[in-house]
Amino acid sequence: MNRGEHEGEVGVGIYYFDVERNLIQEKAFIPSKKSYAIAADELGKMVYYNHAEEQLYVLADGTLYQVDLKKNKQTTLAENLKEGQYAVSSDGHLMAYESEGNKKGGTEIQVMNLSSLHTYTVETAEGEQISPLGFVNGDFIYGKMKSEDAGKKASGESITPMYELEIRNSKNKKVASYSFVEKGIYISDILIDDNMVTLNRVEKSGDIYNVTSQEFITNNEERKDTEIKTEVYTTVLMEKQMRITFAEGAGDKSVKVIRPNQLASKNELEMVLADRSESVKYYVYGVGELAGIYDKASYAIQKAQQISGVVISSDQKYVWEKGNRDLAYSIEDVALSKEGEETSLEACERYMKTYDAQKVDLTGCTLDQVLYVINRGCPVIALTSADHAILLTGYTKNDITYIDPENGESQTVSISEMEGMVSGSGNTFIGYIK
Numbered sequence: 566m567n568r569g570e571h572e573g574e575v576g577v578g579i580y581y582f583d584v585e586r587n588l589i590q591e592k593a594f595i596p597s598k599k600s601y602a603i604a605a606d607e608l609g610k611m612v613y614y615n616h617a618e619e620q621l622y623v624l625a626d627g628t629l630y631q632v633d634l635k636k637n638k639q640t641t642l643a644e645n646l647k648e649g650q651y652a653v654s655s656d657g658h659l660m661a662y663e664s665e666g667n668k669k670g671g672t673e674i675q676v677m678n679l680s681s682l683h684t685y686t687v688e689t690a691e692g693e694q695i696s697p698l699g700f701v702n703g704d705f706i707y708g709k710m711k712s713e714d715a716g717k718k719a720s721g722e723s724i725t726p727m728y729e730l731e732i733r734n735s736k737n738k739k740v741a742s743y744s745f746v747e748k749g750i751y752i753s754d755i756l757i758d759d760n761m762v763t764l765n766r767v768e769k770s771g772d773i774y775n776v777t778s779q780e781f782i783t784n785n786e787e788r789k790d791t792e793i794k795t796e797v798y799t800t801v802l803m804e805k806q807m808r809i810t811f812a813e814g815a816g817d818k819s820v821k822v823i824r825p826n827q828l829a830s831k832n833e834l835e836m837v838l839a840d841r842s843e844s845v846k847y848y849v850y851g852v853g854e855l856a857g858i859y860d861k862a863s864y865a866i867q868k869a870q871q872i873s874g875v876v877i878s879s880d881q882k883y884v885w886e887k888g889n890r891d892l893a894y895s896i897e898d899v900a901l902s903k904e905g906e907e908t909s910l911e912a913c914e915r916y917m918k919t920y921d922a923q924k925v926d927l928t929g930c931t932l933d934q935v936l937y938v939i940n941r942g943c944p945v946i947a948l949t950s951a952d953h954a955i956l957l958t959g960y961t962k963n964d965i966t967y968i969d970p971e972n973g974e975s976q977t978v979s980i981s982e983m984e985g986m987v988s989g990s991g992n993t994f995i996g997y998i999k
Contacts, residue, residue: 570594575601577608581616587825592634593621594835602855603848611653611660613679622660622679624653629662643675648844648860649754654700661687661697661705671695676705678735685737696727699757701784704740705733706762708752716772719948719993720928721910724774726751726767743782750777760784767991773951776928776991845923846879862996863929870934882998883941884925890940895959895966899944902973910954912970913946914995922997930994932984936960938996945997947983948990957983 566574569591576596582589592614597604611624621632629643629651643651643662650671651662658680663671674687674697687707689695698706708727715725729744730752745751749769753776756763762782767774796810847865849857851874859865865876866885876884903912917924922943927935935945935957945957947967958975959966965983968975978986987993 571596575599575604577604577612579612579614579621581614582825587823589825592619593632595623595625596835603858606855606858611657613657613660615679615682618682620679620682624651624660629660649696652697652699652706654703659700659703659705661700661707663695663697674707676733676737683735687733687737694725698730698755699762701732701757701760701762703735704784706755706757707731707733708755714751714769716769716774718767718928719773719775719951719990720926720946720995721914722926724753724767726753726774728752730755730764743780745780770951775951775989776993847884848877848879850875850877862925863927866927866930866934878923878925878998880923882923884998885934885937890937893959893961894936894940896939896942896944899956899958899968899975900973901956901968901970903970907970908952908954909970910946910948913954913956916956916970917944917946917997920997920999922999925996925998927994927996929992931992932965932980932987935994935996938998941998943997943999946995947987948993949986950989 566572566576566578571578571594574596575598576594578591579593580589580591595608595612597608599607608623608625611622613622619634621634623630623632624646627644627646628641629646631640631642632638633640643664646662651660653660659676659678661674661676664673664675671694672689674695675684676687677684687695689709692711694710694712696708696710698708700706709729709731710725710727712725714728715723718724728746728751729742731739732741734740743764745766750766751769751774753765753767753774755765760783762784764780764782766777766780768777793812794810796808797805798808799805844860847859847862848855849859849865849868849872851869851872856872856874857865857868859868862876862884868874869876869885869887873887875886878884901912901916903909907915920943927938927945938945939957939960946954947957948954955967955969957965957967963979964977965980966975966977967983
């Protein structure tokens, strides 16, 4: 905070502006011991104030709080919410969370409109699980899963994919559904960007799910134009400028400067929230600032690729940096071969335990992107199919060197040939960082 009662502190201030009284009043303050950028992202996921009812809703470290500011009473609505067990609309006034279930999916989802205080429940059919995914233009998106579809990704990670995605409106009425199971294709997760929904899909091969092509859903609902908007224009004297344009013209052309008063309340509530975060996060930094926080390293790397940035894990380990690697690098003295009834993947993972490094799923990254991890001194596991893994140990401008645990031999192939080899698993890579 750069001024006021909490100047110099990091936190979120809840303020209400009374336009009739031209008055700003602080209703609550949520302090944080983390840096501004991280606190802004974590607390910014869901902080919503309903002035009419004087109810404050805060989601922090997996706990959803409801605070009655009139009675100065704090209630916990849900605890231990992991990523994937809740979803929040972009403006924060809609939220959905699993009220019953586990990390693989719930049996009941509570959907709340924090503005109107309207709540409805989405229940699953017997023997199935459901998971909240997000909101688009006020419509709720969730996925349906069956425990019998549980399996593993090519990387060895457990997965229970969604066999169907359903969209419901604010009246809890079904408006659309999407399923690809007749083709043997399931939905692993989704990404929402404005009105575009990207479905990340996997194809089943036995008990293994391999990454396949994405599907896209577009919401074509037009946004209502406001009567007031900002425009950019250029003049010779002032060059680039910003102006406010009124649809029906401005009545009074004179500029009015209004400075609201601030009411310092003795009854301001200060909320102290426990830090319960356990999962690893991936921070993307670029152009001098935090550009995003992700739960998956591969998503963070794609963002860093776009902005020529760097990815750092929440335990302060460098994961990836664009352009900062040698043109050629080789890890020497790697001895690897299968033992007993081991699979090639198990053999690679056993060998990598000797590095005492943190395992990172890099599925979806390009071959060029994972070379940075090798350059940091750790081999990378690459799957060429659902049941065959190799260990990448070095590279040059044109070639890739790897060891096949099936025979323990080191082999070198061209980069284009290796790209073809790993495409069979949907670019499934497992990296290790120190």
